[in-house]
Amino acid sequence: MNTLFDKIWDSHVVSWIEDGPDQLYADRLYCHEVTTPQAFDELRQRGIKCFRPEKIFCMPDHNTPTHDQDKPIVDPVSKKQVDALTRNAAEFGLSYFGMNDPRNGIIHVVGPERGLSLPGMTIVCGDSHTSTHGAVGAVAFGIGTSEVGMVMASQCILQRKPKSMRIKIEGKLGNGVAPKDVALYLMKKITTGGGTGYFIEYSGSVIRDMSMEGRFTVCNLSIEMGARGGFIAPDETTFEYLKGREYSPKGQEWDKAVAYWKTLKSGNDAVFDKEIEFDAADIKPMITYGTNPGMGIPVTDNIPEESSIPEAGRDSFRKALDYMGFHAGEPMIGKHVDYVFLGACTNGRVEDFRAFASIAEGRHKAAGVTAWLVPGSWEVARQIRAEGIDNILEAAGFEIRQPGCSACLAMNDDKVPAGKYCVSTSNRNFQGRQGPGSRTLLASPLAAAAAAVTGVVTDPRTLMK
Amino acid sequence: MKQKFDIITDTCVPLHLDNVDTDQIIPARFLKATTRDEKFFGENLFRDWRYRQDGTPDPDFVLNDKRYGGHILVAGKNFGCGSSREHAAWALAGYGFRAVISSYFADIHKNNELNNFVLPVVVSEGFLRELFSSIEADPATKVTIDLPSQTVTDTATGRSEKFPIDKYKKYCLMNGIDDIDYLLGNKNKITEYENKIK
Numbered sequence: 158m159n160t161l162f163d164k165i166w167d168s169h170v171v172s173w174i175e176d177g178p179d180q181l182y183a184d185r186l187y188c189h190e191v192t193t194p195q196a197f198d199e200l201r202q203r204g205i206k207c208f209r210p211e212k213i214f215c216m217p218d219h220n221t222p223t224h225d226q227d228k229p230i231v232d233p234v235s236k237k238q239v240d241a242l243t244r245n246a247a248e249f250g251l252s253y254f255g256m257n258d259p260r261n262g263i264i265h266v267v268g269p270e271r272g273l274s275l276p277g278m279t280i281v282c283g284d285s286h287t288s289t290h291g292a293v294g295a296v297a298f299g300i301g302t303s304e305v306g307m308v309m310a311s312q313c314i315l316q317r318k319p320k321s322m323r324i325k326i327e328g329k330l331g332n333g334v335a336p337k338d339v340a341l342y343l344m345k346k347i348t349t350g351g352g353t354g355y356f357i358e359y360s361g362s363v364i365r366d367m368s369m370e371g372r373f374t375v376c377n378l379s380i381e382m383g384a385r386g387g388f389i390a391p392d393e394t395t396f397e398y399l400k401g402r403e404y405s406p407k408g409q410e411w412d413k414a415v416a417y418w419k420t421l422k423s424g425n426d427a428v429f430d431k432e433i434e435f436d437a438a439d440i441k442p443m444i445t446y447g448t449n450p451g452m453g454i455p456v457t458d459n460i461p462e463e464s465s466i467p468e469a470g471r472d473s474f475r476k477a478l479d480y481m482g483f484h485a486g487e488p489m490i491g492k493h494v495d496y497v498f499l500g501a502c503t504n505g506r507v508e509d510f511r512a513f514a515s516i517a518e519g520r521h522k523a524a525g526v527t528a529w530l531v532p533g534s535w536e537v538a539r540q541i542r543a544e545g546i547d548n549i550l551e552a553a554g555f556e557i558r559q560p561g562c563s564a565c566l567a568m569n570d571d572k573v574p575a576g577k578y579c580v581s582t583s584n585r586n587f588q589g590r591q592g593p594g595s596r597t598l599l600a601s602p603l604a605a606a607a608a609a610v611t612g613v614v615t616d617p618r619t620l621m622k
Numbered sequence: 623m624k625q626k627f628d629i630i631t632d633t634c635v636p637l638h639l640d641n642v643d644t645d646q647i648i649p650a651r652f653l654k655a656t657t658r659d660e661k662f663f664g665e666n667l668f669r670d671w672r673y674r675q676d677g678t679p680d681p682d683f684v685l686n687d688k689r690y691g692g693h694i695l696v697a698g699k700n701f702g703c704g705s706s707r708e709h710a711a712w713a714l715a716g717y718g719f720r721a722v723i724s725s726y727f728a729d730i731h732k733n734n735e736l737n738n739f740v741l742p743v744v745v746s747e748g749f750l751r752e753l754f755s756s757i758e759a760d761p762a763t764k765v766t767i768d769l770p771s772q773t774v775t776d777t778a779t780g781r782s783e784k785f786p787i788d789k790y791k792k793y794c795l796m797n798g799i800d801d802i803d804y805l806l807g808n809k810n811k812i813t814e815y816e817n818k819i820k
């Protein structure tokens with residue numbers, strides 16, 4: 158009761174069905190090329206148009222190559238899917254940031270960056286990482302393609318209201334501990350299914366002190382705990398970030414908006430269905446050893462012994478280690494690394510490139526490591542150049558690619574070969590996620606850089622100035 | 623496919639693993655399809671578990687185990703976690719599964735199943751454990767899922783459990799109605815809401 162989640166959700170309920178879902182109004186629908194073609198078909202079959210086309214924004218990101226974007230996509234199947242979005246956006250009169258548009262990038266990087274995702278909004282997209290937009294103080298969640306069709310047809314979605322959870326993290330993060338480590342720590346503690354049925358509000362001094370980039374990372378990974386979404390009450394950091402962006406309110410409208418946004422917080426008397434508190438001092442640089450994001454440990458720890466795993470989970474634990482080619486009880490430090498991926502809606506923002514460069518500076522990419530450094534958007538690519546980060550990285554033997562989802566799910570050419578190990582700043586280490594047979598170790602940009610310059614899993618703190 | 627759901631009694635396929643993610647149910651490379659061809663998705667259900675890298679069926683995977691069959695999938699907890707891809711529900715439906723039984727489902731995937739008339743049946747961990755035992759002891763074990771009375775019965779043990787589903791979704795599944803049908807009939811309220819918040 159009286160949580161920020163209640164305030165935003167309840168103010169968007171158009172009607173409700175007795176013993177059924179709420180009819181929730183969506184302020185924004187984002188569309189990428191993978192989960193929308195069948196929804197557009199549904200509308201065509203019914204002979205209807207988008208109900209509120211001005212609230213829908215489309216851009217390709219999953220299939221886009223990370224090089225030669227000025228040329229047609231070589232893979233004919235990927236090209237067909239991207240072309241379908243281009244055509245559908247035109248046919249239905251929707252805003253479209255195509256591959257050659259300077260506003261293009263990963264949808265969850267672009268939305269906030271353009272000022273399209275604003276505090277107090279409800280935001281949906283056919284993509285589980287829609288939770289990212291929660292960092293601006295919005296209720297944002299991923300939906301299926303049928304639900305995308307619903308929103309196109311009515312700007313509403315039928316949805317049961319999730320329960321609310323508050324996660325507080327108090328204290329100060331140690332040197333070398335990144336927002337990604339906070340998220341990996343939470344996933345380990347809460348497990349990959351522990352947030353199911355909940356919407357999470359993140360709070361506490363660690364979150365308050367965090368940059369917007371860090372907040373996006375934390376909210377992005379809410380879904381990896383099974384939570385529908387996660388968000389952070391807007392504050393000065395949020396307003397500072399949004400001010401002057403393309404679609405952010407301007408002039409008097411801005412002042413009015415900020416005055417309203419300042420009211421968006423959970424009441425002192427707010428009652429959550431669940432509250433958990435963590436101490437920042439317990440969080441260390443993390444890495445995953447298994448095949449779900451909850452299978453993380455401090456990078457300096459050993460892989461757990463089987464006896465420490467609850468009996469019901471031992472089959473899955475063994476299967477995961479077998480897939481990864483690891484053994485229970487062995488250390489992660491020193492493990493061989495073939496690939497490094499910096500990017501994705503999780504860690505593809507300028508701060509992530511700054512962090513990576515802080516370790517790469519004055520060093521060189523290890524021989525035998527293939528590194529893919531992929532900005533989350535063209536805007537991020539511009540920031541990287543403006544700050545001279547590109548020079549540092551190139552001097553260290555790294556190449557910056559063009560924006561897109563890339564090796565996070567390998568729908569383009571950036572695929573990790575079977576059996577190879579990739580230290581990745583993305584969000585999922587599922588079997589085959591980065592290409593059939595690929596083995597993913599999730600970590601922060603700092604840890605990814607440490608692996609890239611040494612060729613093995615390394616504690617980033619040992620390389621920090 | 624809007625296939626109405628009432629009562630089914632059938633044998634089950636036991637997928638005795640927790641946290642089965644939608645990347646396993648349908649790998650990303652199959653998401654490039656621009657149509658909703660359930661046959662295509664069904665053929666690629668659990669593709670990388672069903673087939674080895676050389677393309678031959680993996681005999682160790684349960685879908686290739688001739689002892690098991692039927693239209694009900696029984697899976698470990700947190701089924702369908704990860705990606706929101708509805709293609710996972712299309713693949714389950716395309717393969718022929720009408721229902722999935724687990725102790726809990728990931729939220730987005732659960733909705734995707736419901737929107738495709740595949741029934742997610744949530745049972746207690748104890749019931750699930752017993753069900754796995756019954757099926758693994760005798761693959762001919764039949765299970766009855768009765769949507770009108772919201773019960774699931776393990777015919778081997780005779781044990782029954784009630785499962786939750788909201789009244790609205792139950793009505794949709796039993797009558798072959800989807801949410802768009804409902805929302806399109808409700809446009810006045812949406813405009814009313816928009817005028818109110820202006």
